[in-house]
Amino acid sequence: MICITVTPTSRTLAKADLLNAARQGDIVELCLDHFRKEPDVKDLISAIDKPVIISCRRQEDGGQWQGTEEERLMLLRQAIVAGPAYVELDLDIAPNVPRFGNTQRVISFTRLDEPETDIDQVFYEASNAKADLVKFTWPTPTLDDAWPLLAAVSQKRILPVVGMGLGRADLTFSLLGRKYGSPWIYAALEQGMEAYSGQATCFELDEVYHWREINQHTTFVAVAGFGPSQRATTQVLNAAFKQNDLNVRCLPIEVGGVQ
Secondary structure, three states, X not given: OEEEEEOOOOHHHHHHHHHHHHHHOOEEEEEHHHOOXXXXXXXXXXXXXXXXXXXXXXXXXXXXXXXXHHHHHHHHHHHHHOOOOXXXXXXXXXXXXXXXXXXXXXXXXXXXXXXXXXXXXXXXXXXXXXXXXXXXXXXXXXXXXXXXXXXXHHOOOOOOEEEXXXXXXXXXXXXXXXXXXXXXXXXXXOOOOOOOOOOOEHHHHHHOOOHXXXXXXXXXXXXXXXXXXXXXXXXXXXXXXXXXXXXXXXXXXXXXOOO
């Protein structure tokens, strides 16, 4: 499955963004931290028939929230009462937000500086915070940084795990996550609506990578870099693989410096 992220700033245009996302995705993430004025969450989520994840990220976690922490917690509590399928809660504030109704809790752990090393401890704490699903987010500039996140997603645990890489290399993680059984992967509705800088768009995943056809048997061919020429090469190769019914896709990777 794919979760389409929308980051509307206007309450007037938010429904259009949600409808566009619902047509292309299996799940829609509505980021409340980008709104200029407080939204009516119940009214917004009633506009679509796809599951909605409500999130509201602090600036320290890569979000755009400008208010106080108490205001953010109040907004999240009010959003839960509106009855979304999921609410994303930071690990440190989850104990202060009680479970309500049928809304499932995505307990999120984010690092903007480097990958987390003690994944098991974070998972344990998230489980104790009444998680229904655990989400890890951190930079994945290289395959070495992506593997721990991929392992967290693919290993069998008592709770499902989703992951999100930061930067353009998130695309690498998303494609690998699809192959190795992530419950869903993330994509922005369009350029300018990314949850984090560099996030892939659903158009890119659909038109360049034909991501829905990737499965555990897919073979990846590495393409070094994320520039326009690499993307053009990738699009041509993936189209040829698809036309010839080959379960092969290009995997973009970031190449580090050579010493």
